[in-house]
Amino acid sequence: MIEALTNKLANYLDLEQEDIQSLRESVQQVEHIEAGQDIIRVDEKPEYVHLIVEGWGCRYKYLEDGKRAIVAYLIPGDVCDIHIAMLDHMDHSVSALTPLKLAYLPREAIERCFRDNHTLARAFFWTSLVEESTMREWFVNATSRPADKRLAHLFCELLMRHWAAKLERRADRFPMPLTQNELADAMGISLVHTNRVLQRLRRDGLVEFEGRTLIVLDWARLKAFADFNPTYLHLQEDKVWAGERSVEALGSSSGR
Amino acid sequence: MIEALTNKLANYLDLEQEDIQSLRESVQQVEHIEAGQDIIRVDEKPEYVHLIVEGWGCRYKYLEDGKRAIVAYLIPGDVCDIHIAMLDHMDHSVSALTPLKLAYLPREAIERCFRDNHTLARAFFWTSLVEESTMREWFVNATSRPADKRLAHLFCELLMRHWAAKLERRADRFPMPLTQNELADAMGISLVHTNRVLQRLRRDGLVEFEGRTLIVLDWARLKAFADFNPTYLHLQEDKVWAGERSVEALGSSSGR
DNA sequence: CGGATTATTGACGCTTTTCAAATGCAGTGG
DNA sequence: CCACTGCATTTGAAAAGCGTCAATAATCCG
Known part of the structure; x- marks a missing residue:
C-alpha cells in the first residue's frame, strides 16, 4: 500500500521498521477515483x-483564458498535499489523470x-524540498531548452522517479498514460508542436512506445540530448545505481 | 537586522517576542559581499x-551551453539555503546581484x-512552501504568458514581496537594481526582447523608472494585464491590505 | 575625460502557434 | 459484424512571437 512512498523515502534516509509502521497506521481509508476527477481544489x-x-x-x-497549466505529475508514492499541514489553503488544484487509488491520511x-x-518529519520536509x-x-x-530537449528531459525525470519508487521491474521503461494534450499542458507548448x-x-531512436508504455531505447543518448543532470532529484546514487547500471547496459547493447 | 525576515513571517503567524529573540541570537556574524560574488555554489x-x-x-x-538561468530573486528577509538543513547538497547556486549585507546563522x-x-520550525517550513x-x-x-504579461507579473510579485517585508515606505514602488540582462535571464527571454x-x-503607462526605482503607475491595470493573483504568495490579506489599499488609491488618483 | 557596462534600434530568420482538416482508434448499440 | 460516435493523433500552411546578429547611443565610475 505505502511501499512506493517508503521506497522513495529510502533514497534519502533509513526508515526504521517502527517509522514505517507508524506511517502505515496513519492510513485511515483508501478510495478509488475516476480519471478527470479533482482530488483537491484551489482555496480548499x-x-x-x-x-x-x-x-x-x-x-x-x-x-x-481557460488554458490549463500542469505544474507537476504525481505518480505512486507521491503525496498530493502536505502543504496543508502548514498553509491555510491550496494555491493550486490536484486531479486524477488516470483512475486512481488513493490513501487518506488524517491531517x-x-x-x-x-x-x-523527528525522522518522519524530516522525511516529509525532504519530499517538500525535492x-x-x-x-x-x-x-x-x-x-x-527547445521543445524537443524539454520533452526528452521530462522523460528522463519520469524514468528516474519510477526507479526511485521501484515501480517497474524493467529499468528501461515506465507507463505513459498521458495524452499528448496532457503532455502539452505540462510543457507549455501547443498540442500540435x-x-x-x-x-x-x-x-531519432531515443524512445519508443509499446502500447501505453514508454521505452527508453538509449538512455545515455537521451540524457545527453536533454542535458539531464539528476542532481536536482536528490536521490542517492548508490541506491538508484543498480537500476541505472542495468539500463546503461541495456541502452548500449540494444544498439539502434 | 532581521526585521525584514520577522516582518515577512508575521504575514503567516504571530511570533512571540522570545521567538524573535531566539532568532536574533542565532545570528553569528554579518558579512558584506560584492555584486557578482557567489554566496553558495551548487553541490556545496x-x-x-x-x-x-x-x-x-x-x-x-x-x-x-553557458547560459545562466535565474530561478529566483532574493530580497531582504529571504533566506538563501534552509534546504541545507535537510538536503545533503545544494542543487543550485546563489549569488549577489548587488552589494549584499548577509547574516550568517550556524546550521x-x-x-x-x-x-x-515548534513555532520557528513551522515558520521556516512555511517560507519553504511559499x-x-x-x-x-x-x-x-x-x-x-507572453513576454510582456510575464514581465508585468514579475513586477506585481516583487511589489507585494516588498510590502510583505515592509521594505518601502511608499506602496507604489520598489528598488530595481537589476540590469535588463538579469531580468532576461529570469524570464527566459532574450536581452533584446x-x-x-x-x-x-x-x-502603456503601467510602470515608470525613477533612477533605479520602479514605480507602479496603475496597480489595478498592471494586475489585470498580468493576470496576477496573489494567492500563491500566501500573505494574509488583512496584514498586507493597508499597503494595497493605499496603492489602489494612489493608482486611481494619479490618473494616467 | 575615457573605458566599460548597459540600454536601444533595425533587419532577418527560426521556433512555435494557430487554424483547419484528415486520419486513426476504441467503445457502443443495432 | 458493422455503422456510428467521440476522442486522440497526425498533417499542412500561414502568421506571430521571439531570438540572433550587429551596430549605435546612453550611462556609470574612477
Missing part, C-alpha cells in the same frame, strides 16, 4: 493528506508526526 | 544558513530550532 483546506497508491495525477492551475496524524517523530527543487528544474527546462516533437524523438 | 553543503539583510541576490543554474542553530521551537508555490507560479508564468517589452510597459 482538506482534512486529509492524500497519497497516490496507483495511477497518475497532476497539479494544475487554470489561467484566465492531525501528519501534524502529530511533525511533533513526535518538489521545490523539481519545480526549479521544470522552470529552467521550460525557459531555457508536442506531436511533432514526440515524432522526432521516436524517429 | 555550507555550514551557515544565509539571510539577506540588504541588497538583492538570486538563485541560478548554468546550462551546458546547528537552525537544526536546534527545528527540534526545540518558495515552492512561487516556483510553480514562475513556471506557469513562463510557460503560459526584454528591452522591447519593458518599453511597451512604460509606453
Whole structure:
C-alpha cells in the first residue's frame, strides 16, 4: 500500500521498521477515483493528506483564458498535499489523470508526526524540498531548452522517479498514460508542436512506445540530448545505481 | 537586522517576542559581499544558513551551453539555503546581484530550532512552501504568458514581496537594481526582447523608472494585464491590505 | 575625460502557434 | 459484424512571437 512512498523515502534516509509502521497506521481509508476527477481544489483546506497508491495525477492551475497549466505529475508514492499541514489553503488544484487509488491520511496524524517523530518529519520536509527543487528544474527546462530537449528531459525525470519508487521491474521503461494534450499542458507548448516533437524523438531512436508504455531505447543518448543532470532529484546514487547500471547496459547493447 | 525576515513571517503567524529573540541570537556574524560574488555554489553543503539583510541576490543554474538561468530573486528577509538543513547538497547556486549585507546563522542553530521551537520550525517550513508555490507560479508564468504579461507579473510579485517585508515606505514602488540582462535571464527571454517589452510597459503607462526605482503607475491595470493573483504568495490579506489599499488609491488618483 | 557596462534600434530568420482538416482508434448499440 | 460516435493523433500552411546578429547611443565610475 505505502511501499512506493517508503521506497522513495529510502533514497534519502533509513526508515526504521517502527517509522514505517507508524506511517502505515496513519492510513485511515483508501478510495478509488475516476480519471478527470479533482482530488483537491484551489482555496480548499482538506482534512486529509492524500497519497497516490496507483495511477497518475497532476497539479494544475487554470489561467484566465481557460488554458490549463500542469505544474507537476504525481505518480505512486507521491503525496498530493502536505502543504496543508502548514498553509491555510491550496494555491493550486490536484486531479486524477488516470483512475486512481488513493490513501487518506488524517491531517492531525501528519501534524502529530511533525511533533513526535523527528525522522518522519524530516522525511516529509525532504519530499517538500525535492518538489521545490523539481519545480526549479521544470522552470529552467521550460525557459531555457527547445521543445524537443524539454520533452526528452521530462522523460528522463519520469524514468528516474519510477526507479526511485521501484515501480517497474524493467529499468528501461515506465507507463505513459498521458495524452499528448496532457503532455502539452505540462510543457507549455501547443498540442500540435508536442506531436511533432514526440515524432522526432521516436524517429531519432531515443524512445519508443509499446502500447501505453514508454521505452527508453538509449538512455545515455537521451540524457545527453536533454542535458539531464539528476542532481536536482536528490536521490542517492548508490541506491538508484543498480537500476541505472542495468539500463546503461541495456541502452548500449540494444544498439539502434 | 532581521526585521525584514520577522516582518515577512508575521504575514503567516504571530511570533512571540522570545521567538524573535531566539532568532536574533542565532545570528553569528554579518558579512558584506560584492555584486557578482557567489554566496553558495551548487553541490556545496555550507555550514551557515544565509539571510539577506540588504541588497538583492538570486538563485541560478548554468546550462551546458553557458547560459545562466535565474530561478529566483532574493530580497531582504529571504533566506538563501534552509534546504541545507535537510538536503545533503545544494542543487543550485546563489549569488549577489548587488552589494549584499548577509547574516550568517550556524546550521546547528537552525537544526536546534527545528527540534526545540515548534513555532520557528513551522515558520521556516512555511517560507519553504511559499518558495515552492512561487516556483510553480514562475513556471506557469513562463510557460503560459507572453513576454510582456510575464514581465508585468514579475513586477506585481516583487511589489507585494516588498510590502510583505515592509521594505518601502511608499506602496507604489520598489528598488530595481537589476540590469535588463538579469531580468532576461529570469524570464527566459532574450536581452533584446526584454528591452522591447519593458518599453511597451512604460509606453502603456503601467510602470515608470525613477533612477533605479520602479514605480507602479496603475496597480489595478498592471494586475489585470498580468493576470496576477496573489494567492500563491500566501500573505494574509488583512496584514498586507493597508499597503494595497493605499496603492489602489494612489493608482486611481494619479490618473494616467 | 575615457573605458566599460548597459540600454536601444533595425533587419532577418527560426521556433512555435494557430487554424483547419484528415486520419486513426476504441467503445457502443443495432 | 458493422455503422456510428467521440476522442486522440497526425498533417499542412500561414502568421506571430521571439531570438540572433550587429551596430549605435546612453550611462556609470574612477
